[in-house]
Amino acid sequence: MRLPRPLGISGPSLWLPPDRQSGAEAVARGLVDAETVDELGYTGLPVAGLAPPEMAVEAGREALSAAGVDPGAVGLLLHAWIHYQGHDLWSPAHFVADRLGADGAVPLGVQQVCNGGAAAVELAASRLFVEPGLGHALVTTADAFPEPGFDRWSGDYGIGYGDGATALVLHHLPEGGGGRPADLVLHAIATVAAPRLERMHRGDDPFGPAARSLGPKIDIRRTKKAFLRAEGMEAFTEASTASLRAAVEACLTDAGLSGGRSAGGDKPLRYVVAPRLGRKTVDLAYAPLLSGVGGAELLRPGADTGHLGAGDAAASLAELHARRMLGPGEYALVVSAGAGFTWSCLLVGGV
Structure with missing residues (x-):
């Protein structure tokens, strides 16, 4: 998508849980063989104790704080994920918006599997240009791959799945070049x-x-x-x-x-x-x-x-x-x- 003009990305944040499962531990537990661990090349995979939407809230708080953006200035919140978010027939995007205090935002869920985060950025960019008065768009992602329903080490070919969340604020750049416009x-x-x-x-x-x-x-x-x-x-x-x-x-x-x-x-x-x-x-x-x-x-x-x-x-x-x-x-x-x-x-x- 050719942007009419560049947009700012502020407060890009990666939130990871403190716990890790190393490849050696996974091999010892019989979750994966040593050859696969070597081919994957991961030193370890983060393992969450929080539900994915709770992690998204943590990442969202970090992003808004780093960007200096009040939650009330968020006009659009897009949340993307690939795996179960913790409840059936439920909107995790609305949960994230509510917990962040983004009461004026329109929450939307984005499901384009592993490309969902990038798709959310693209959708947010489009909306910002169509609706200049939207303010700021907050994009969050969060996933967790717990046992027994998901095998993070051996359930797929060539991929190990780690738990974590991300967030970023997408916005128009200030006119006239005054001030620091964004982080990226x-x-x-x-x-x-x-x-x-x-x-x-x-x-x-x-x-x-x-x-x-x-x-x-x-x-x-x-x-x-x-x-x-x-x-x-x-x-x-x-x-x-x-x-x-x-x-x-x-x-x-x-x-x-x-x-x-x-x-x-x-x-x-x-x-x-x-x-x-x-x-x-x-x-x-x-x-x-x-x-x-x-x-x-x-x-x-x-x-x-x-x-x-x-x-x-x-x-x-x-x-x-x-x-x-x-x-x-x-x-x-x-x-x-x-x-x-x-x-x-x-x-x-x-x-």
């Missing part, structure tokens, strides 16, 4: 989907009357095996590569950085940030394409977080800011991906 600046967002791959997470399973009616535990490996038997790995690889390339190129073009370079020929694209997937998955599915973008350094975050469900992109934005990795005139391309499949790229700059 959002210049472009691009999203590409390949709906023909939805079967990767459905497989041959019949439609059920309720969650986990086919078994007591979510088994993503089963559905992926069914897809690969029917379609073959090549079908997924071709669609994934083409879609990711299209998202990257569209985002850079919309930001005026075709090939990672500005019109003046310099190289302002400093980083390309991969999703928080396992090391082997990034090596095979993302590094071959992303390593060649504009001479930028490829970052592989998540060794200490694992995959954060809908929160990967926002977590990377939070870390880019917290570590002061972008100076004025420098950019990072943050890549997000989710089942369905959908790929999004966010081009952000330093201030």
Whole structure:
């Protein structure tokens, strides 16, 4: 999506629970084998004691405080997640808004699986331009993957799932250049989907009357095996590569950085940030394409977080800011991906 003008991102926050489960502990408990732990490359996965919406409230408080934004100034709150939020037939987005005191906000839930956080940013950006008087948009994500219903280490191929929450404030930049406008600046967002791959997470399973009616535990490996038997790995690889390339190129073009370079020929694209997937998955599915973008350094975050469900992109934005990795005139391309499949790229700059 080509933005009419850049938007500000303030207070990007990553909230992680204090408890961790190391790979060695998971192996000792028989949750995963040592070879898989090595391929994943995670030092450990955070394990929550709070429900996901409660974590989202914690992240939201941090984001609003860091941004200097009163909860009453939030006109839109978008909450994204992939896994159970703690209650049936219930809106976690409204819970987050209520607990934060964002009484004037319209809460919306976003379910685009692991791409949900990036999708929420894109939706918030669109709404800000359509409704200039909206004020501030708060985007939160939160997920937890507890036993026995979810196997965080071995329930999927090439991904370990960590518990945590993220939040950020999206807003218009002040006119006239007065003051510090934001922590990061959002210049472009691009999203590409390949709906023909939805079967990767459905497989041959019949439609059920309720969650986990086919078994007591979510088994993503089963559905992926069914897809690969029917379609073959090549079908997924071709669609994934083409879609990711299209998202990257569209985002850079919309930001005026075709090939990672500005019109003046310099190289302002400093980083390309991969999703928080396992090391082997990034090596095979993302590094071959992303390593060649504009001479930028490829970052592989998540060794200490694992995959954060809908929160990967926002977590990377939070870390880019917290570590002061972008100076004025420098950019990072943050890549997000989710089942369905959908790929999004966010081009952000330093201030």
